[in-house]
Amino acid sequence: MQCATHPDVETNLRCGKCGTAICPRCMVVTPVGARCRRCARISSLPTYQVSLSYYLKAAATALGTAIVGGVTWWVLATFLPYYFGLLLGVAVGYGMGELVSLAVNRKRGTWLAVIAGTGVVLSYLVNILSPGAFPHSLFPTMTDLAGVILGAVIAVNRLR
Secondary structure (H helix, E strand, C coil): CECCCCCCCECCEECCCCCCEECCCCCEEECCEEECHHHHCCCCCHHHCCCHHHHHHHHHHHHHHHHHHHHHHHHHHHHCCCCHHHHHHHHHHHHHHHHHHHHCCCCCCHHHHHHHHHHHHHHHHHHHCCCCCCCCCHHHHHHHHHHHHHHHHHHHHHHC
């Protein structure tokens, strides 16, 4: 008997559902036995099936969160010592990841993670471009940048 997909391969295997002849290369092992690719219906998890509307929701949520988070960061940074920039960046990253995740119904994916990470960076840009917020020394900038990096890592890990 010849494989239905590869006619040059001889086989004794058959799909457990439809009975089509299959070779070991096109066989899919399932919990109920060997199946052909058509009967196995290989697909990704629904959590990772993200459509364009989810990407648009994620981008809109990230933009809104970046603006609110950046302004909040700017206001709090005027009253708190410079080393709180690290904690503020982490807080913005966690909030960004959580809000984007909620907006897309807990979907996950590489591009959703990129959107959330970019939102954290955009939030920092809103912070430093606010009136009178440009840092005057190198050390506060380094703590802020460390906060942005940690915040972006946290946001990305919430959606990966």
